[in-house]
Amino acid sequence: MRYPSAKIFTLVFGPLYVLCFYVDISLFRYYPETAQFHWQMTQNEGPPILWYGWLAVAGLTSAAIALLVPPQWANRLWPGWVWLLPVIVVVVILLYEVRWFV
């Protein structure tokens, strides 16, 4: 099948994204009050938005992994992983964010 790397991207992205926000691996930070991007945490610029940086890390890393995995490996993968892993990721996120409701 053509473009099997799309499956690998979907497979890797969710767990990587969770890792990024849990460990706070952000490629950059955006400070909306001053409308500035910074590579590092910066003082006196107001609260940062990390979400863009998490997406960037997860997206770029997933794309790199998806391109590196040989297509025959991707084709041999059980298709169920492509929905099962994101479902597990969603459950993990919901469990982690329960902290807002207690």
Added chain:
Amino acid sequence: MIVALLIFHGLLAVALLGALTHQALSVASSGARSDRRSFSFFDRFRSVNSAAYATPVVLMFAVTALCGALLYPKYRVDVRPALEDLQLRAPNGIFEIKEHLVAVGLGILPGYWFFWRAPLAPEQARTRRNLTWLLAFLVWWAFLTGHVLNNIKGL
């Protein structure tokens, strides 16, 4: 500008929600359909060409998420501090979940698109159905959260 973007974001979200709900219900139990002709609203709602929705769903999800990302700084500066001042932890929490679920949805799009490409392999029907239902859940969460928060404090 922000208001125009918010309205566009909302309208696109409605279209995405409709498309995904049609598609999700159309694949809900395709094997259990009877041969007799049914004319109920529900049956008509389900009887769509599911594969035709895949590419529009991918495009609408991506553009809606992009609009949301552009609106996010305004939310972070104006809305979130207000929620924190009012000690509204639950609305804050559902938005945190929304941002994570939209991210997961963006990651799902390539796989979703892959399994919905023609010709559709019959042995992958279950994967297609589950990916569609998962994406529909994420979009419903994001849509309802956006509405609730906009009702509490609009941009």
